[in-house]
Amino acid sequence: MKRGTLDMFVKPQPKKPKYEISREKSHHTTYPFSVPHLPAPHKEQLGFAPAAESKVINDQRDLDLVYYQPYIPSTIQASLFDFLRQELFYYRVRYNINRGGIQTTVSTPRFTTVFGVDATSHFTSSGSLIDAVTSSPVEHGRYQCKPRPLPQCLDELRKLVEGTTNETYNFCLVNYYADGNDSISYHSDDERFLGPNPAIASLSLGARRDFLLKHKTIAPSGTGTVPEPKQIKLPLGSGDMVLMRGTTQANWLHSIPKRAGDEAKRGRINITFRKALVKRGTENYYQYNVGSGTVYKWDAGLGKMVEWTAQAGGRIQRKAPKNLKRQKTYKTYGCLVGPQIIEEDKSMRHSWAGESSRDLNTFPL
Ligand SMILES: O=C(O)CCC(=O)C(=O)O
Numbered sequence: 342m343k344r345g346t347l348d349m350f351v352k353p354q355p356k357k358p359k360y361e362i363s364r365e366k367s368h369h370t371t372y373p374f375s376v377p378h379l380p381a382p383h384k385e386q387l388g389f390a391p392a393a394e395s396k397v398i399n400d401q402r403d404l405d406l407v408y409y410q411p412y413i414p415s416t417i418q419a420s421l422f423d424f425l426r427q428e429l430f431y432y433r434v435r436y437n438i439n440r441g442g443i444q445t446t447v448s449t450p451r452f453t454t455v456f457g458v459d460a461t462s463h464f465t466s467s468g469s470l471i472d473a474v475t476s477s478p479v480e481h482g483r484y485q486c487k488p489r490p491l492p493q494c495l496d497e498l499r500k501l502v503e504g505t506t507n508e509t510y511n512f513c514l515v516n517y518y519a520d521g522n523d524s525i526s527y528h529s530d531d532e533r534f535l536g537p538n539p540a541i542a543s544l545s546l547g548a549r550r551d552f553l554l555k556h557k558t559i560a561p562s563g564t565g566t567v568p569e570p571k572q573i574k575l576p577l578g579s580g581d582m583v584l585m586r587g588t589t590q591a592n593w594l595h596s597i598p599k600r601a602g603d604e605a606k607r608g609r610i611n612i613t614f615r616k617a618l619v620k621r622g623t624e625n626y627y628q629y630n631v632g633s634g635t636v637y638k639w640d641a642g643l644g645k646m647v648e649w650t651a652q653a654g655g656r657i658q659r660k661a662p663k664n665l666k667r668q669k670t671y672k673t674y675g676c677l678v679g680p681q682i683i684e685e686d687k688s689m690r691h692s693w694a695g696e697s698s699r700d701l702n703t704f705p706l
């Protein structure tokens with residue numbers, strides 16, 4: 342038996358990607374590595390989107406959803422998921438807040454990445470930023486963060502979704518939920534930098550996960566005619582798209598709760614397209630979806646996200662995910678305080694950024 346053949350039984354073999362990698366790539370100075378263009382069959386099959394007729398869900402107070410089940414054709418759902426998980430760079434953002442006088446590290450319970458810039462600026466085709474009004478180069482210091490243009494693969498999806506929804510978008514946020522322990526808690530995307538009644542298009546790929554919606558304020562009962570808004574559960578499957586529009590963000594909260602079981606272990610990608618009007622939106626999105634942290638890339642052989650560094654030309658790997666050591670709890674004013682590493686509740690971002698004053702709902706790790 343040849344040596345190579347024996348190795349095949351001993352070493353874990355990287356799974357062959359279910360797509361042809363394009364030789365053309367999107368490059369930008371802000372990208373840790375370049376991103377291949379959408380494989381030709383994906384581009385061709387996207388021509389058949391939406392793959393199903395949409396259903397409007399507006400039978401409850403202030404709610405206006407358009408649900409495509411699915412939007413992405415079934416022929417490419419799995420390989421588009423594989424492609425985006427494999428070829429994009431992701432982050433596991435942690436940030437510090439002062440919570441009741443205590444410095445607290447907040448940990449985002451999912452992988453994230455973001456591309457785009459608010460409506461005051463544009464990217465040229467060569468990737469430089471110009472002012473949206475004057476077309477002159479954006480002045481040094483307009484942004485603290487480094488905005489990144491959408492790579493071609495996400496820009497193709499943006500154009501497609503714009504055509505379907507009759508809206509325009511300048512941001513693409515990507516979430517990767519590695520397993521059922523990854524989640525996003527109840528929040529609404531109602532930041533002022535999105536303007537009133539923002540339209541947000543949300544695509545799902547990979548594992549089926551429940552998308553829950555509940556009204557922000559429950560109307561006083563016993564008033565008679567108007568029925569109480571009920572909680573909604575959409576079991577989002579691979580390829581589905583939900584457009585949230587109108588007064589939805591102003592009045593409803595949404596979440597992807599944690600889940601037990603094997604389905605969630607397959608991993609899920611969520612892509613949202615939004616339009617930020619002012620530079621505050623750009624700062625906010627990069628702060629919370631890229632941060633200053635480590636780059637992660639999918640390792641097909643290991644079947645998980647691993648830390649990535651340029652020096653290694655690929656990956657470095659740690660024995661276990663870098664868990665911040667939980668700081669010791671201690672006593673202040675005679676009572677026990679802590680732990681001081683908490684899992685993110687998205688409403689924290691708003692209150693910290695001065696965008697909203699909704700209550701915090703935190704989950705100790
Ligand atoms: O993963 C999802 O379906 C929802 C993501 C979301 O609500 C967000 O990124 O604001």
Ligand SMILES: [Fe+2]
Nearest residue numbers: 528529530595
């Ligand atoms: Fe959201």
